[in-house]
Amino acid sequence: MYNTQKPDLADLPTSSRLLRSTAIAVGVAATLLVTVVLPAEYAVDPTGIGRLLGLTEMGTVKMAIAREADQEAAAGATPAASAPVMTAQVSPSPAAAAVPAPVQAIAPAQQAPTAKAEEMTLTLAPGQGVEIKAKMRKGASVTYVWVTDGPKLNFDTHGDGTGISYHGYSKGSESRSEGVLTAAFDGSHGWFWRNRAGKPVTVTLKVTGDFDSLKRLV
Numbered sequence: 001m002y003n004t005q006k007p008d009l010a011d012l013p014t015s016s017r018l019l020r021s022t023a024i025a026v027g028v029a030a031t032l033l034v035t036v037v038l039p040a041e042y043a044v045d046p047t048g049i050g051r052l053l054g055l056t057e058m059g060t061v062k063m064a065i066a067r068e069a070d071q072e073a074a075a076g077a078t079p080a081a082s083a084p085v086m087t088a089q090v091s092p093s094p095a096a097a098a099v100p101a102p103v104q105a106i107a108p109a110q111q112a113p114t115a116k117a118e119e120m121t122l123t124l125a126p127g128q129g130v131e132i133k134a135k136m137r138k139g140a141s142v143t144y145v146w147v148t149d150g151p152k153l154n155f156d157t158h159g160d161g162t163g164i165s166y167h168g169y170s171k172g173s174e175s176r177s178e179g180v181l182t183a184a185f186d187g188s189h190g191w192f193w194r195n196r197a198g199k200p201v202t203v204t205l206k207v208t209g210d211f212d213s214l215k216r217l218v
Contacts, residue, residue: 042062043059043063064166068129072196121203123203124200126196132191134189134211134212135187140182142208143209144205146206152175153173154173155192158171164185167185190214
């Protein structure tokens with residue numbers, strides 16, 4: 001106990017070393033915050049690294065689920081109130097559906113062969129959420145229709161792209177929806193569904209038009 005030697009002052013870290021170590025630690029923490037935490041939790045990806053690692057899509061899904069939960073809490077499970085939103089933005093009247101026609105008439109005839117048609121069928125367990133998105137260029141349009149085997153599903157039609165974590169097109173609660181989806185920017189655009197029916201629900205999505213790929217993200 002009495003033979004303990006005092007540390008040599010030369011062995012102790014200097015103030016400059018301590019400051020440098022602290023600065024390095026803060027820099028590493030800030031880097032992880034910007035490249036990992038923000039994209040994965042909030043879909044905020046200022047560096048673009050989160051998108052390369054697949055973290056931004058994870059954050060987008062989390063934000064969509066959170067928005068859906070807030071919507072359900074505010075609406076008190078009143079599907080009729082959300083129906084007008086879908087009608088105004090997703091299921092256009094025949095007059096509104098005619099709006100894209102001039103754009104297609106102006107487009108060169110050789111674009112017709114690039115049109116794709118894909119169909120996906122998924123079964124959602126009670127409480128389960130599923131998201132399907134199409135990779136699209138800005139201004140590209142697809143015609144879509146999705147329908148369940150009976151019960152309604154909560155849905156959120158939205159998109160995301162470089163520097164854009166969420167862009168909403170429509171949301172509500174329906175057993176069927178159809179219309180034309182035009183990409184507001186280069187990125188992924190599509191549909192998120194949540195099953196609140198208390199039993200399994202099967203949904204079938206058909207997409208036709210100008211898109212690169214159609215994938216299930218969650």
